[in-house]
Amino acid sequence: MHIGDYRVTYASDEAVFVNATSRFWLGILFIFLLTFPFLAGDYLLFMANVTGITIIGAVGLNILTGFAGQISLGHAAFIGVGGYTAAIFSSRFDIPFLLCLLLSGIMAALFGIIVGGPSLRLKGLYLGIATLAAQLILEFVFVHWESVTGGIRGINLPTPKVFGIALDNDFKFYFVILTLVILCVTAARNLFRTRVGRAFIAIRDRDISAELMGINLLQYKTYAFAISSFMAGVAGCLYVNFLKTVTPEYFPLLESVRYLAMIIVGGLGSILGAIFGAIFMTFVPEMIKSLLGLLGAIFPTAMSFLFPFQQVIFGLLIVGFLVFEPHGLAEIWYRIKNYFRLWPFEH
Amino acid sequence: MDIFLQLIVSGFLVGGIYALIALGFVLIYKATNIINFATGEFMMIGAYIFYSLSVYLKLSPFIGIPLVIVAAALLGALVERLILRHMLGQPNISIIMVTIGLSSILLGIAEIIWGSSFRSFPALFPRKAIIIGEIVLRSNLFYGFVTAMVVVVVFLLVFKYAKVGVAMRATANDQIAAFSMGINVKSMFTISWAFGAIAASLGGIIIGNIGGVQPTLGHIGLKIFPIVILGGLDSIMGAVIGGLLVGILENLAGGYLDPYFHGGVKDLAPFVVLIIILLIKPYGLFGTKEIERL
Numbered sequence: 001m002h003i004g005d006y007r008v009t010y011a012s013d014e015a016v017f018v019n020a021t022s023r024f025w026l027g028i029l030f031i032f033l034l035t036f037p038f039l040a041g042d043y044l045l046f047m048a049n050v051t052g053i054t055i056i057g058a059v060g061l062n063i064l065t066g067f068a069g070q071i072s073l074g075h076a077a078f079i080g081v082g083g084y085t086a087a088i089f090s091s092r093f094d095i096p097f098l099l100c101l102l103l104s105g106i107m108a109a110l111f112g113i114i115v116g117g118p119s120l121r122l123k124g125l126y127l128g129i130a131t132l133a134a135q136l137i138l139e140f141v142f143v144h145w146e147s148v149t150g151g152i153r154g155i156n157l158p159t160p161k162v163f164g165i166a167l168d169n170d171f172k173f174y175f176v177i178l179t180l181v182i183l184c185v186t187a188a189r190n191l192f193r194t195r196v197g198r199a200f201i202a203i204r205d206r207d208i209s210a211e212l213m214g215i216n217l218l219q220y221k222t223y224a225f226a227i228s229s230f231m232a233g234v235a236g237c238l239y240v241n242f243l244k245t246v247t248p249e250y251f252p253l254l255e256s257v258r259y260l261a262m263i264i265v266g267g268l269g270s271i272l273g274a275i276f277g278a279i280f281m282t283f284v285p286e287m288i289k290s291l292l293g294l295l296g297a298i299f300p301t302a303m304s305f306l307f308p309f310q311q312v313i314f315g316l317l318i319v320g321f322l323v324f325e326p327h328g329l330a331e332i333w334y335r336i337k338n339y340f341r342l343w344p345f346e347h
Numbered sequence: 348m349d350i351f352l353q354l355i356v357s358g359f360l361v362g363g364i365y366a367l368i369a370l371g372f373v374l375i376y377k378a379t380n381i382i383n384f385a386t387g388e389f390m391m392i393g394a395y396i397f398y399s400l401s402v403y404l405k406l407s408p409f410i411g412i413p414l415v416i417v418a419a420a421l422l423g424a425l426v427e428r429l430i431l432r433h434m435l436g437q438p439n440i441s442i443i444m445v446t447i448g449l450s451s452i453l454l455g456i457a458e459i460i461w462g463s464s465f466r467s468f469p470a471l472f473p474r475k476a477i478i479i480g481e482i483v484l485r486s487n488l489f490y491g492f493v494t495a496m497v498v499v500v501v502f503l504l505v506f507k508y509a510k511v512g513v514a515m516r517a518t519a520n521d522q523i524a525a526f527s528m529g530i531n532v533k534s535m536f537t538i539s540w541a542f543g544a545i546a547a548s549l550g551g552i553i554i555g556n557i558g559g560v561q562p563t564l565g566h567i568g569l570k571i572f573p574i575v576i577l578g579g580l581d582s583i584m585g586a587v588i589g590g591l592l593v594g595i596l597e598n599l600a601g602g603y604l605d606p607y608f609h610g611g612v613k614d615l616a617p618f619v620v621l622i623i624i625l626l627i628k629p630y631g632l633f634g635t636k637e638i639e640r641l
Contacts, residue, residue, distance in 0.1 A: 071440050121629040124439040125382050125580070129572045130625050133618040136569075140615045144608050208639055257447055264444050308463075308562075311455030318448030322441050323433045 014193070037174045045170045051282045052177035053238045056184045058262045058274040060231025063188060065260065066269035067197065068224035069204030070119055071128040074135035075259045078115075078229040080142055080251030082108040082236025087155040087246040088148065097160035097167070101180075101237050108233025109226040111138075116225025120218045123207075135253055142248035154247030157240060173242055180238065184231055188271050191227070200224055204269070261314065265321050267330030276329040284317070285310050349481055354602040355595055356482050360492040362594020364553050367495040368567070369574040369586040370502060371547030377519045377581045378539035381431060382439075384446040386547050387568015388453035393419050393548020394555035394564060395461050401469055408471055415552065416545050423544025424537045431540070432533075450565065458562045467559040491553040498549050499587060502542070506583065515539055519581070570597075573617035576624055579633035589632075593617045 007013045037045055061075045082104035089095040089103055115134045122130050142149050149155070160167050167173050191197040199220045202210035211217050240246040258281060266277020288310050296303050321328060372386045396418050400411040426449060434442050472490035476483055506512035517525040518535040526532050551560075554567060570593060578589025601613030630636050 065440060069438075069440075071443065118626055118629075122625060123629075125443070126576075126625060126629060126631075128382070128439070128443055129576060130622060132569075132572060133622045133625075136615060136618050137622070140611055144611060257451075260440075260444055261448070264441070268440070305459055308455040308458035311451050311458070313455075315448040315451030315453075315455065319430055319445055319452065322437070322445050322448070323430060326437070326441060 033178060037171050042170065045174060047282065047286065049170055049173055049177050049242055051279055052174075052181045053235050053242065054262070054278040054282055055181050055275050056231055056238070057235035058259055058266070058278040059184055059188050059271060060228045060235065061259045062263045062266075062269065062271065062274040063191070063200070063231070064224050064228035066263050066267075066273070067192065067204060068200035068221065068228075069207075070116070070221060070224055071124065072131045072228070073128055073253070073256050073260070074115060074131040074138070075228075075232055076251040076253070076255035077135040077138035078108045078112055078232035079236035079239065079255070080138060080248070081111045081229075082233025083240040083246045083250065084142065084149055084155075084236075085233065086237035087157050087240050090157055090160065090241070091155055094158075097162055097241065100160075100241075101234055104237035105230040105233040108236065109230040112225040112229025112232070113222055116222055116229075119221045119225065132253070135256055139248060139252065142251065149248070152248060154245055157244050157246070159244070160241045167241070177238060177242075180234065184234070185271060185275065188231075192271075196220065196223055201269075258314075261318050263328075265317055265328055267328030268326075270328070270330040272333065273328050273330035276333065280329060284313065288313055350602065351599075353482050354598045356479075357484060357488060358595035358598030359591055360484065360488045360594070361598065362591035363492040363499075363587075364495045364550060364557075364590075365567075365570060365574055365594050366587040366590025367499055367553070368547055368550035369571050369578070369590050370499060370583060371543045371545075371550060372571045372575060373578075373581065373583055373586045374502075374539050374546060375543035376575070377583070378515055379427075379431070379536050381434075381442050382446065382580075383543065384443065384568070385426075385450035385453060385565075386543070386571055387565030388450040388457075389419065389422070389544045389547035390551030390554065390568060391560070391562060391565040392422065392453055392457060392551070393544075394551035394560040395457055396548070397552045398466060398468060398555065398560055399461075402466075412549075412552065415548055419544040419548035420541035423540040423542070426544075427537045427540035432536070450568075454562055454565060461562070463562055465559055465561045468556045471556050485557070487557045491557055495550065495553055498546070502546060503583065511538060515542075570614075570617060573621040576621045576631045579631050582633050585633045596620060 036048065040048065057075065057079055061072065064070050064072055064075075085104040085107040086100045089100050090097065095103070115131060118130060119127055143152055145151075162176060165172065167176060192201070199210065199215045200223075202213065202215055203217065203220055203224075207217060210220075236251075239250070243250075262277035262281045263274050264277070265280055266275065267273025289306060292303055292306050292309060325331060368386065368390055371389065372383055375381055375383045375386075393415055397408075397411055397415045400406045400414055401408065406414070430445060430449065431442075434445055472486055474486055476486055477489045478484070506516060514525070514530045515535055515538065517528065517530055518532050522532050525535075551564065555564065574589040574593045575586060576589075577592055578585025578587070597613045597616055600616030604612040604616070624632060
């Protein structure tokens with residue numbers, strides 16, 4: 001049990017993992033994540049991989065929207081830019097997977113900067129509408145620039161290789177994704193211990209005050225878009241390599257909305273929230289599917305309501321969380337944790 | 348030249364109908380500062396209710412349309428009372444996401460009730476095509492435009508002269524001043540959601556009458572954004588002008604550019620223009636510049 005918040009050195013004040021308890025539980029989590037693929041079946045392994053990729057994307061969006069306060073309705077399009085970059089480089093130019101990963105990130109970051117550039121002049125609602133337009137324009141490009149993107153048929157990718165090992169099944173892919181998730185999450189967590197991250201938060205809380213305190217708004221808003229889109233690009237590269245194909249259908253407006261829903265359900269402005277949100281939003285539709293599958297035994301037509309049912313639940317989750325628990329799952333998690341931490345002396 | 352005129356005139360007519368839907372958006376934004384992403388879904392629900400009334404219950408449009416107005420007003424007021432009232436003072440992102448969530452709920456419910464298949468409307472207007480000079484217009488489009496314009500004018504008159512309209516304008520202008528003059532600001536919010544839902548669902552009936560109705564009809568709601576950016580988020584006349592401009596623009600773009608890109612330009616062009624406008628004028632063409640103070 002850990003009691004109080006007593007720090008006597010700067011080192012302990014700056015520590016990422018504040019105390020032995022949290023280090024212990026993180027160790028347990030790490031061991032679990034390492035042994036998971038040996039125990040899990042094909043389906044769970046596949047879902048875990050998808051979730052991992054989604055986590056990278058959601059953390060990226062939470063940096064931009066949750067921490068820097070810039071609304072983006074175009075996150076899926078940035079993921080798409082990363083995905084297409086990876087597909088084109090690996091299928092046409094035989095560029096190795098790890099280099100593709102970097103290039104996808106950089107390309108997406110470039111697009112992020114182009115779209116985010118006007119964010120100095122655009123605020124709130126207007127920025128939301130501008131990113132919506134960017135999403136639709138990029139979607140159009142994916143579909144219609146057939147000579148490069150392959151149109152609606154898309155592009156098939158070769159099997160990616162890491163250090164000579166071909167990632168030809170979900171099991172091997174799991175470890176690549178796990179490594180990248182840990183890298184991204186650690187990087188994001190540490191970002192908010194630096195000047196840049198603190199500046200993002202200042203901009204979110206009140207941009208004019210931030211500017212008065214000497215934060216260059218254009219520079220830092222551009223950073224926010226670049227970092228967020230970089231992660232989106234990495235997620236896109238992983239996603240298309242994992243599925244071995246890319247089509248415009250992977251990156252519709254609805255996907256952008258789904259990512260926003262994730263960080264809201266998980267908790268805006270919280271890295272942990274982005275992780276929770278990504279896990280939650282990946283598994284809830286699956287749970288609805290299996291629930292309707294069970295109902296199908298009684299009502300044979302139940303399965304035909306799958307899509308509308310998911311729509312309704314999706315909407316209810318967003319509205320419900322915003323109305324009743326605006327800080328999301330992360331807040332619930334802290335409450336539960338604090339309950340046990342302080343037990344039995346709650347006050 | 349004939350094609351050019353034809354495109355312009357039919358674009359103008361479509362734009363008039365867009366203007367009505369955009370009005371449904373602006374009415375809500377003006378009074379409550381809420382960007383309603385569910386306007387398209389209000390429109391779709393209105394069209395479906397009208398469809399059910401006239402096909403299943405075989406009611407004449409003269410009974411059906413008033414019933415749709417009542418239903419839409421109830422839906423709008425209910426949404427405001429149950430959901431948006433809790434969101435007062437929340438950050439923009441939350442409010443945007445709440446209306447997106449709402450649109451997802453409405454879309455799902457519509458699909459559960461009416462199914463996802465396409466349904467065509469019974470004819471509301473005479474079928475004979477309208478011919479002006481060398482321009483041939485589909486009768487649905489022409490009469491739809493006329494109806495939409497009549498509704499828009501009625502809304503404008505209500506705003507200008509009716510007591511409730513004046514109260515709504517006062518609320519939009521300055522909430523605290525309106526409050527101290529004895530206007531119930533909260534009920535004004537409810538009323539503007541009801542009005543917004545009515546305008547959108549009437550637009551939905553007109554659009555459904557032209558092209559039939561299916562759950563994805565609400566996607567037309569996305570077109571509102573270029574319209575209101577052109578016309579200003581809080582200007583009713585701006586919505587009308589923006590609607591007409593977007594109608595013409597997308598028709599011209601569709602007519603001349605679609606063959607080169609295998610379709611899709613029609614829906615995209617307004618958004619390209621939107622981005623260009625926002626780059627030059629960050630608050631839209633006629634929007635109110637927000638002045639921020641610390």
